[in-house]
Amino acid sequence: MSTAVLGLQWGDEGKGKITHLLARDADVVVRFNGGPNAGHTVIDRGVKFGTHLIPAGAFHPGTLSILAGGMVVDLEVLAGEISQIADHIGRVPDLMVAENSHLILPYHRLLEELEGSGAHFGTTRRGIAPAYRDKAAKVGIRAGDLLRPRVLEERIDRRLALLKRLWPESAEMQALSASGLATELLKAAKPLIGSIGDATGRIAGALAAGKRVLFEGAQGALLDIDHGTYPYVTSSSTTFAGLGNSIGIPSPEVTRRIGVLKAYTTRVGEGPFPTEMGDPLGSELRERGGEFGVTTGRPRRCGWLDMVAVRHALFVNGATEIALTKLDTLSGVEEIKLCCAYELDGTTIDRFPLAAEALERCEPVYEVLSGWGESIDGAGRFEDLATEAREYVQRVEELTATPVGIVSIGPAPEQTIHRKL
Ligand code: IMP
Numbered sequence: 506m507s508t509a510v511l512g513l514q515w516g517d518e519g520k521g522k523i524t525h526l527l528a529r530d531a532d533v534v535v536r537f538n539g540g541p542n543a544g545h546t547v548i549d550r551g552v553k554f555g556t557h558l559i560p561a562g563a564f565h566p567g568t569l570s571i572l573a574g575g576m577v578v579d580l581e582v583l584a585g586e587i588s589q590i591a592d593h594i595g596r597v598p599d600l601m602v603a604e605n606s607h608l609i610l611p612y613h614r615l616l617e618e619l620e621g622s623g624a625h626f627g628t629t630r631r632g633i634a635p636a637y638r639d640k641a642a643k644v645g646i647r648a649g650d651l652l653r654p655r656v657l658e659e660r661i662d663r664r665l666a667l668l669k670r671l672w673p674e675s676a677e678m679q680a681l682s683a684s685g686l687a688t689e690l691l692k693a694a695k696p697l698i699g700s701i702g703d704a705t706g707r708i709a710g711a712l713a714a715g716k717r718v719l720f721e722g723a724q725g726a727l728l729d730i731d732h733g734t735y736p737y738v739t740s741s742s743t744t745f746a747g748l749g750n751s752i753g754i755p756s757p758e759v760t761r762r763i764g765v766l767k768a769y770t771t772r773v774g775e776g777p778f779p780t781e782m783g784d785p786l787g788s789e790l791r792e793r794g795g796e797f798g799v800t801t802g803r804p805r806r807c808g809w810l811d812m813v814a815v816r817h818a819l820f821v822n823g824a825t826e827i828a829l830t831k832l833d834t835l836s837g838v839e840e841i842k843l844c845c846a847y848e849l850d851g852t853t854i855d856r857f858p859l860a861a862e863a864l865e866r867c868e869p870v871y872e873v874l875s876g877w878g879e880s881i882d883g884a885g886r887f888e889d890l891a892t893e894a895r896e897y898v899q900r901v902e903e904l905t906a907t908p909v910g911i912v913s914i915g916p917a918p919e920q921t922i923h924r925k926l
Contacts, residue, residue: 507718508761510828511745512725513818515734515772517798517805518765519830519913521545524561524721526918527763531719533569533711534562535704537751538741540577540609540636542629543723544799548916552593555799557631559586560721563598569711570598571704574605575741575751577636578648580693587696602697603704604649605753609636610661610686612668615677626737627774629800637740639664648701651694658687705753712757720748720759726818734861737776745822763910764824766815768832768897771805773798777864780808780844794834809842811869812904817857819907826926828911829898832890833882833920841876841897844869845904874900882915887922890914 508527512518525547528534541557548554549564558578562568563586572578583602591597613632628634639645644664650657662683672678694701711718724743727733732744742750745762749755769790772778782790787807790796796805819827835841846855847867858864877891884890890898890912898909912922 506761507712507720507757507759508763509720509722509745509748509759510763510765511722511822511824512743513764513766513815513822513824513827514725514770515727516543516724517771517773517796518725518767519828520722520765521547521556521561522830522913522916522918523763523765523828523911524719525549525564526921527719528561528565528568530717531562531565531568532716533571533708534560534719534721535571535573535708535752536560536576536721536723537573537748538575538743539723539739540633541579541582541631542633542739542800545723546799546916548918549593554589554593556586557800558583559590559598559600562719563587563590563600564594566594566596568599569601571601571708572603572606573704573708573751574603574753575747576603576606577609577633577640577741578602578606579609579631580690580697584693584696597696600697600700601704601707602648602701604647604652604701606648607636607640607645608648608650608690609633610646610690612665612678612681613639615675616668619672619675619678626776629798631800634740651691651698651701654687654691657690658683661686708752709754712754722748726821727814729821732817732821732859734776734864735859737774737861745824760825762823762825763828764819764822764826764907765828765830766810766901767830768835769794769810770808771796772808773801773803773805777861777867778806778808779847779864779867779869780811780842781806782808786838790834790838794831809844809869809871810901811844812901813844813847813855813857816855816905819905824907826908826910827901827905828913829901829909830913832894832898832912833880833914835897836877836880836882836894838876841874842871843874843900843904845872846870882920884914884922887912887924890922
């Protein structure tokens with residue numbers, strides 16, 4: 506049976522914990538989108554990790570981790586994560602990198618700086634958009650190019666020549682050389698070279714053999730390049746719709762599609778956010794929930810749960826269930842608001858507007874639920890949760906017509922309630 510873990514908001518839903526938990530029972534874990542812009546917090550045997558590229562399977566012995574074709578890979582970041590995890594688990598994780606995944610080069614990161622924040626709306630500054638842009642413009646460098654050093658250098662040379670013409674005033678750009686970049690890439694890739702190959706074949710083989718494959722998404726539906734709040738989005742397909750394309754398998758049979766939903770909403774970077782909270786509650790929740798970016802350390806904007814956005818996210822993911830995370834962070838909040846519809850130019854709507862300009866004008870229509878005072882982070886079963894906490898979960902189920910199969914009440918793996926659906 507295959508499972509996918511997908512974000513239902515603007516990222517930072519707690520997918521890291523959920524994938525790490527489910528990866529225990531997986532034979533293969535496939536990360537399918539994005540790059541080191543992601544920041545997944547994982548607690549493995551008491552040690553906290555903030556991973557960016559490596560799939561959660563890397564923590565578990567006997568599990569193969571695959572970085573799929575739809576990703577953009579920064580080799581230095583990956584090499585760093587491999588050695589960190591190898592030190593922790595006492596062996597090098599079993600890894601595969603798709604030959605058709607794209608590489609992030611130093612000039613991609615530099616381009617984000619040179620073009621300025623106005624061009625990319627507060628990105629993570631990891632070179633993500635320039636790398637995906639090069640991919641679409643057919644001037645990208647792929648992991649498979651590392652297997653043919655001459656081709657690698659030729660491709661970099663061609664790309665760099667144009668970039669140097671475009672940025673004559675950038676001393677940093679002018680200082681780059683194709684041979685230097687190729688040498689650096691090959692050095693960083695050394696421990697990986699034998700792992701670069703036909704990921705599609707490997708994943709298809711695993712699925713056909715009935716292996717348990719876990720697909721790990723990064724970011725969230727509202728950051729999807731096509732179905733998110735464009736242009737305040739990332740550059741990859743973050744939803745289930747993009748999964749098939751990334752792995753090269755049309756309509757892969759994934760029976761369990763888990764949409765991860767934080768019990769409130771956060772967003773880093775710019776863009777419309779109808780349910781954004783004012784202070785002091787916003788900053789209180791930020792402190793309590795540790796809402797600071799894993800990748801950039803930026804404070805996250807906080808807001809109430811937005812069921813209009815969530816219904817859209819569930820739909821584009823074809824999600825079969827919800828994993829509700831960080832419910833414990835809401836303990837002590839007296840009244841909890843749930844946004845059920847929007848008012849847009851005098852009309853009540855329940856469809857999520859795709860145009861950022863329309864979303865900016867949307868006023869949330871809230872229903873208010875009672876909060877709970879007691880701490881819930883030690884509950885072992887759903888029945889042990891405070892009555893109001895259970896009512897909150899049940900209301901989410903009603904408003905989305907989707908079951909909540911997992912409730913997370915703290916960062917540790919044990920602080921997780923699995924419900925029978
Ligand atoms: P980029 O992905 O670095 O191009 O950034 C584009 C937008 O997506 C920015 O608003 C980022 O803050 C946001 N973003 C990208 N990755 C993540 C993530 O993993 N969590 C939350 N926000 C993200």
